[in-house]
Amino acid sequence: MSTLNDTLHRVTRRVIERSRPTRTAYLDLIAREADRMGDRSAVSCSNLAHAFAGTPEDQAALVAARGPNIGIVTAYNDMLSAHAPYYRYPERLKLYAREVGATAQVAGGTPAMCDGVTQGEAGMELSLFSRDVIALSTAVALSHAMYDGALMLGICDKIVPGLLMGSLRFGHLPVIFVPSGPMPSGLPNKEKQRVRQLYAEGKATRAELLASEMASYHSPGTCTFFGTANSNQMMMEMMGLHLPGAAFIQPGTRLRQALDRAAVHRCAAIGRKGADYRPLGRVVDEKAIINAAVGLLATGGSTNHAIHLPAMARAAGVIIDWDDLSELSSAVPLIAQVYPNGAGDVNQFHAAGGMGYVIGELLEAGLAHPDILTVSAHGFAAYAREPGLDEEALVWREVGPSGDETMLRPVERPFKPDGGMRLLTGNLGRACFKTSAVERERWTIEAPCRVFADQASVNAAFKAGELDRDVVVVVRFQGPRANGMPELHKLTPALGVLQDRGFKVALVTDGRMSGASGKVPAAIHCTPEAFAGAGGVGGPLARLRDGDVVKVCALTGTLATTADLASRDPAPDPAEEWGTGRELFGMLRRFADGAEAGASAMLAMGGL
Template identity: 60%
Template structure:
C-alpha cells in the first residue's frame, strides 16, 4: 500500500527540522560503535571488578569474545506490572549461557505507581521519575562492559525513561522485554460505576475497597488502556519488542518463551555475532511517526504526548504538537479499549491485538513498513502472532479479521475517522484533549469558570454543591515548574457525577489527566504554565471559557483578559515532604509541556 501523503509529509518535516541534531547524534553513536566491544578497552583491574561475582561465568567474560548482555530492570514487587520481572534475569542468563554468552544485571531503576500515588503528594514526583529512571539506567550502562542491553520495564514513566537511556546508549543493540497484563478481574465499567457511587456518597469505603481489589488482583499491568499498556503498544509498533509480545499474560509458558527468544535475538544483533544492529538505527524519525500513528489508532494515553517528544530528543529528533495533531487527523480510531470502550487489553489481544492492528495500519498506508526492528528489516513480521507448540516458539499470520468488531475494526469501517487526541490552541495557551472517549455532545462547552489551585478544593466545592451547574473547572499551578505536573485523574469520579446530572462540564489545567482519562472533556498540559505567568494565571471566577474540541480551540471570552496581570502563588509549602525537596533542581529546569516537560531538555531542543 502506498504511504499516506500526510504521514510522508509529517515525517519529511520532522527529518528536516531535526537534521542537524540527528546527524550529530548519529555521529556520536557511530564513533562509539566503531570502538568495538567496550570491555576490550578496560584495564585488567577494571574487568576483574566487573566479573568478581560472576562465578562460573567469570572465565568466559575474561577470556572469550562472547557477547555480554547488560540487564536494566525496574523490578519491584510493589508494582503488579513489575513483579513478574523478578524471574526474568535467570531466564535471560540461562538463555545467554546456552548460546555461549553471558548476562549481568547492570542495575536497577526506580519504578513508582501512579495508581498508588494518585491524589497524594508523591504524585508530584511521578513525571520527574521518568528522568531519574533515564539517569539511573545511564549509570547502570556506564560501566562499559556490555555488548547489548535488555530493558525490563512496563509502566507509565518507566518505559519512556528507559527509552531515553537506551537512545543515549544507542550504539548498543537493545531490546525491551515486556511482562504482560494481569488476567481480567472486575470489569472496568463496573469499577468506574463503583467509584462514581462512592464520590456521590451512595456507598461506603468498604464497598469501594472490595471493588478496587477485585479489579487489581494479580501480577501484570492494570488491564485498562492507560499509559502502561499504551507503552507496550508503542514498544511493539516501534519495533523494540518481538512481534506479538506486548499483551501475553505473565507467568505463562508463552511469556517465558518470548523472554528466551528476545534474549536470543539481541545476542544475534551484537557486533560479535556478525550482524550488528544498534538501537540508533531502529529509533529513527519513521519509528516515532509509527508510534504516534499507533497512539492515535488506539485512543492511547495522553501522557505519551509528553513522553514521545522527550524520548525523541534523546535520539536527536524534535517532535511538535502539530505533528501529533496532523497525524491524528488522518488516523482512524480502530480500537475501543477502556476507558474508550468496555473491553480491557486482554479482550483487545483476543480480538486480534497488535498483529491485527499493525496489519490494518500497514494496509491503509499509515505506517512506515520499511523500518528496522529488533526482529529484522520491515514491520510486516509484526502482523504475525507468536504460538508455542510444545517447547517450540514460532510465528504465524495474525487473524484475517477482527474477532470482535466492538473492540477492533478495520480501517475501512473505523469507530471514528480521526485519532484519539486533538491539539488545542487559543488565548489560554496550547495543550491537548483526548477525544476518543468523549461523546460528541460533550465536545463543545461554553460556561463560566471556577478557578482552583488544588484538587482538594475542587472536591470540597463539589461536596458543598457549588459546582452543581454548567462549569469549566480551571485547575492551575499544576505544571512541571509549579509542582512536577501531577496527574489529576482523581477528579474524574467527581466530575463524572456532575456530567451525569446533565451539566455541561469541562476541566482546563496545566496538569496531566492520566492514561485513564475518559468521558470528561479535559483540556490538559496547558502551556505556558501558570507558574511562569501563563494565561491560566489570568483567569478569574466567572470568566466564560469556550472549549471547542472538534475545532481545537480554547478561549477565555472576557473582554479584558489579555490586559490582566497574572496571579502568583507561593508554592514553597508544597516543595517539601515525600521527597519533594530533592526535586527542586528538576522543577527549576523543567522544559515546557509542549516539548516533554523534561529537565534533561529544558529548552525543548533535541540533544
C-alpha cells in the same frame, strides 16, 4: 501493502527536515561511542576484574570473551504489580544467554513508581520527574563499557520512556524491551467506574470502594485498562523494540517464557561483532517515532505520550511536536476501542487480534512505515503476526480478521474517522484534548469557569454543591515547573457525576489526566503553564478569574476566554511544598521545559 498515506508522508518529511541537525549530531555521537566503548579488550585488567568478580558462573566465559555480554537494566519491585513478575527474570535471562554462548549481568536497577498508588497523594508530584531519574539510572547502568547489548525490564507509565531515553544515549548498543504482560481480567472496568462515582456521591462506603478496586487490581501483571502502561507496550511494538507480539502475553505462561528466551537469543545475535548489527539509535529513527504516534492515535492510547513521545524522540535527536500529532490524528482512524474508550480490556483486545491486527491494518492502509529497522530479523511486517507455540517451538501465525468488532475494526470501518487527539489553541495557550472517549455532543463546552489551585479544593467544592451548574473547572499551577505536573484523576469521579446530572462540564489544566482520561471533556497539559518561577512570566491560566467564560472546543481546536487577560495581574505562584521528598526534586522542577517539548529538565539541561 498500500502506498504511504499522503499525510503520513508529509508529516514524516517535515519531522526529518526539522530534525536534520540534531539527528546528525546524535548519529555522530553513537558512532563515536561505538568506537570508544565497543571493545572490552581496551579496558584495563583491574577494571575487568572488578566487573567479573560478582559472576563466578560466567567468569571463564567473560575472561575468554567467548560471546557477547548483555546488560540487564531492571525496574523490578513488588509494590508495582506490572513489575512484580520480574523478580526471577535475571536468573532466567542469564540461563538463556548461556544457551547461545553469551553472558548476561544485571547492569543496574531503576526506580519504578506506581501512579495508581500515588494518585491524589503528595508522591504524585515526583511521578513525571521519576522518568528523568530512570533515564539517568539507565545511563549509570550502561556506563561501565562492559556490554554488547542490553535488555530493558520495565512496563509502566514513566518507566518505559525513562528506560528508552537513557538507553538511547548508548544507542550504539542493540537493546530489546522485555515486557512481562498483563494480569488476568478482573472486575469489568465499567463496574469499577460506577462504584467510584457512587463513592464520590456518598452512596458507597469506603469498604465497598476498596473491594471494587481490589477486584480490578488483583494479581501480578500490568493493569488491564488501556492507560499509559499498556500504551507503552503498544508503542514498543510500533517501533520494533519488542519481539513481535510480545506486549500482551500474560505472566507465568509458557508462551511468555518462550518470548523472554527468544529476546535474549536475539539480543545476542544483533550486536556489533555479528552479521546483523541493529543498534538502538538506528532502530529508533524518525519513521519509528511516527509509527509510535500512529499507533497511539489508532488505538486511542494515553495522552501522557503527548509528553513522553517528544521526550523520547529528543533523546534520539528527533523533534516532534503537537502540530505533528494533531495532523496525523486527522488522517489516522480509530480502529481499537479498549477501556476507557470501550468496554473491553487489553486481554480481550489481545484475544480479538491485538497488536498484530492493528499493525496489519495500518500497513495495508499505508498508515505506517513498513521499512523501519526493528529488532526482529523479519522487519516490521513480522509485527503483523501473533506469537504462539507449536509444541515447544515459538512460532508466529497470521492473525486473520478481528475476533471482536466491538473492540477492533478494519480501517475502512473504524470507530471514528480520526485518531482522537486534538490540539487546542487560543488565548489560554496550547493544550491536548482526547476525543476518543468523549461523546461528540460534548466536544464543545462554553461556560463560566471556577478556578482552583489543586484538586483537593475541586473535590471540596463538589461536595459542598458549589459546582452544580454548567462549569469549566480550571485547575492551574499543576505544570512541570510548579509541582511536577501530577495526574489529576481524583477529579474524574466528581466531574463525571456532574456531567451525568445533565450539566455541561469541562476541565482545563496545566496538569495531566493521562491514559485513564475518560468521558469528561478536558483540555490538558496546557502550555505555557500558569507558574511563573523566579523572574519568569506565568501562562495565561494565571490571569483567569472565577466567572470568566471559557470555551473548550475540539471541533474548532479552540481554548479561549472572552476575558481581557492582558489588563490583569497574574495570580501569585503558590508556595513550594516540602515533604515526601518533593524538595529534592526542586532542581528538576526549576529547569524543566514545557509539556510540548517533553517536560524534561534532564533534556533541557543536557542541551538536547
